[in-house]
Amino acid sequence: MGNKRKITSINELSKKLSLSYPDLRVSQIDKVIQIEGSLPIYAGDKILDRYLIKICANLNYPRNLPIVYEIGGRIPKVVDRHFNKDSEEACVCLKDEWYWIASKYPTLFEFVIGPVTHFFTWQASYEFYGEDKLGGWAHFGDGRLEFYMEKLDTSDVEVVKKFLILLANPKYEPNWICYCGSGQKVFKCHKATVLNLRSKIPPKVAKSAYTDISQSQKSKNSNHID
Amino acid sequence: MTTSEYLKGILKEQSLSNDSSDIKELRKRRSDVEALLKDEFKESTPTIQYGGSYVKKTMIKENYDLDIISYFAHDADSAGESLKDIYDNVATALDKKYYIEKKKSAIRLKGKDDDVFKVDFHIDVVPGRYTDEKKQDVYIYQHGTEKERLKTNLNKHISHIRDSGLTDAIKLLKLWNTRRSLGVKTFILELMVVKLLSKVKSKSLEKQLTTFWDKIVDAKGDVKVEDPANPSGNDLSEFNDSYQQSLLESNAKNTLDTIEESGWESIYGKLTEEEDEDKSAAFANIAVQTNELTKPWAIKEK
Numbered sequence: 099m100g101n102k103r104k105i106t107s108i109n110e111l112s113k114k115l116s117l118s119y120p121d122l123r124v125s126q127i128d129k130v131i132q133i134e135g136s137l138p139i140y141a142g143d144k145i146l147d148r149y150l151i152k153i154c155a156n157l158n159y160p161r162n163l164p165i166v167y168e169i170g171g172r173i174p175k176v177v178d179r180h181f182n183k184d185s186e187e188a189c190v191c192l193k194d195e196w197y198w199i200a201s202k203y204p205t206l207f208e209f210v211i212g213p214v215t216h217f218f219t220w221q222a223s224y225e226f227y228g229e230d231k232l233g234g235w236a237h238f239g240d241g242r243l244e245f246y247m248e249k250l251d252t253s254d255v256e257v258v259k260k261f262l263i264l265l266a267n268p269k270y271e272p273n274w275i276c277y278c279g280s281g282q283k284v285f286k287c288h289k290a291t292v293l294n295l296r297s298k299i300p301p302k303v304a305k306s307a308y309t310d311i312s313q314s315q316k317s318k319n320s321n322h323i324d
Numbered sequence: 325m326t327t328s329e330y331l332k333g334i335l336k337e338q339s340l341s342n343d344s345s346d347i348k349e350l351r352k353r354r355s356d357v358e359a360l361l362k363d364e365f366k367e368s369t370p371t372i373q374y375g376g377s378y379v380k381k382t383m384i385k386e387n388y389d390l391d392i393i394s395y396f397a398h399d400a401d402s403a404g405e406s407l408k409d410i411y412d413n414v415a416t417a418l419d420k421k422y423y424i425e426k427k428k429s430a431i432r433l434k435g436k437d438d439d440v441f442k443v444d445f446h447i448d449v450v451p452g453r454y455t456d457e458k459k460q461d462v463y464i465y466q467h468g469t470e471k472e473r474l475k476t477n478l479n480k481h482i483s484h485i486r487d488s489g490l491t492d493a494i495k496l497l498k499l500w501n502t503r504r505s506l507g508v509k510t511f512i513l514e515l516m517v518v519k520l521l522s523k524v525k526s527k528s529l530e531k532q533l534t535t536f537w538d539k540i541v542d543a544k545g546d547v548k549v550e551d552p553a554n555p556s557g558n559d560l561s562e563f564n565d566s567y568q569q570s571l572l573e574s575n576a577k578n579t580l581d582t583i584e585e586s587g588w589e590s591i592y593g594k595l596t597e598e599e600d601e602d603k604s605a606a607f608a609n610i611a612v613q614t615n616e617l618t619k620p621w622a623i624k625e626k
Contacts, residue, residue: 171444
């Protein structure tokens with residue numbers, strides 16, 4: 099029964115993709131679903147550009163962010179183009195952002211037409227203009243800081259860090275002192291924000307965000323001193 | 325528009341003129357590689373020749389390559405005693421300037437500098453040694469095989485494809501293979517096309533393509549081809565294993581069904597003749613819409 103469900107979903111995925119992306123091929127190798135082929139970048143019904151891509155997704159999607167590669171050798175595999183130099187993985191979106199939005203992309207099909215297409219649209223725009231016109235997150239911890247500042251509507255790094263400490267805790271405690279600096283307890287202050295983000299972003303992701311942001315801040319401070 | 329006009333339009337879109345930036349860059353890189361090899365191996369003075377789709381006249385914009393053959397004299401040992409030594413020494417020399425990827429017999433060149441890091445330069449360097457003083461046949465190193473060598477002849481390969489009368493069909497089938505990421509080696513695909521379409525050379529492109537896919541389906545993807553440079557000596561069957569055959573067959577069938585249901589545009593897309601102004605307007609429109617979209621990032625490298 100389990101196997102029939104998996105086959106059906108791969109068939110469904112192939113069928114859906116074939117309408118807009120006839121050159122993307124779906125296959126399954128062990129527990130990994132693979133989508134490979136030419137991804138068109140559309141503007142209306144016209145194709146602006148194409149990229150050869152490969153996507154590897156676990157069967158537990160969307161619990162884990164799929165891994166995306168550009169396999170045509172067109173894009174430099176460097177940080178400024180949002181690629182990991184060694185693994186050549188594309189940083190399609192922020193980890194934290196992924197968990198924030200994953201419910202909007204419940205199937206792999208939505209992932210392809212959503213974050214993957216946005217990522218390669220960015221690349222096509224960059225190649226066309228020679229610079230970033232569409233906007234990306236800052237690199238590394240700074241990007242994660244930007245994300246949380248946006249979600250918490252704050253420009254205070256310490257507020258973000260205090261928030262992430264609350265998020266990183268495995269269990270919600272209503273009597274925590276709120277991250278915002280009001281001095282009040284969370285349940286009387288920003289309870290909705292905390293619960294909302296807790297429902298989406300796993301504690302380990304929040305913990306790694308805290309570490310990345312702290313490291314970025316530390317590097318900035320030591321550069322400043324130098 | 326007739327199907328023939330449409331397919332010619334696709335070929336035109338995929339063509340690379342000699343004054344295009346891609347070709348100019350390819351030529352420049354070719355000169356750089358040639359200079360590097362001649363400098364590194366001054367004593368052996370390799371013969372540098374060009375192969376690949378560039379010379380066979382089967383280049384398409386989405387998939388092109390230049391082979392730079394670096395062949396040493398049959399009695400020249402200074403580049404290396406064995407074929408493997410020659411291969412490794414050429415790789416070491418290229419590694420100084422390029423990010424290299426070692427393939428079975430060739431060395432793929434990619435960018436090493438940050439602005440082009442791991443960007444594919446579409447160049448394969450193939451080291452080898454002539455079998456004798458006639459300088460026709462060559463031995464090249466082949467990693468992973470029993471003899472670790474292959475006997476071949478570049479000029480025979482080039483003329484077999486370039487003079488086949490089927491270069492347009494080859495280009496369109498290369499495009500099909502590339503877009504669907506089927507993984508059929510270009511060389512093998514070219515040989516398949518020449519073999520399967522030998523009796524329909526005078527027919528329309530449309531007929532040639534559908535004949536190819538029909539024959540692939542009939543053969544269940546198992547099309548045996550011979551190396552024109554060494555028909556009895558070189559076994560090419562490993563390049564079309566059972567997985568590849570199954571992939572070819574299913575995609576050929578799917579393509580024929582799709583053409584019947586939805587037409588040729590479903591396979592190769594609409595013809596576009598976009599000017600830069602149109603593209604600029606299109607990208608500007610995308611920029612307005614990106615507020616709600618995910619944005620790319622860069623993860624910390626370990």
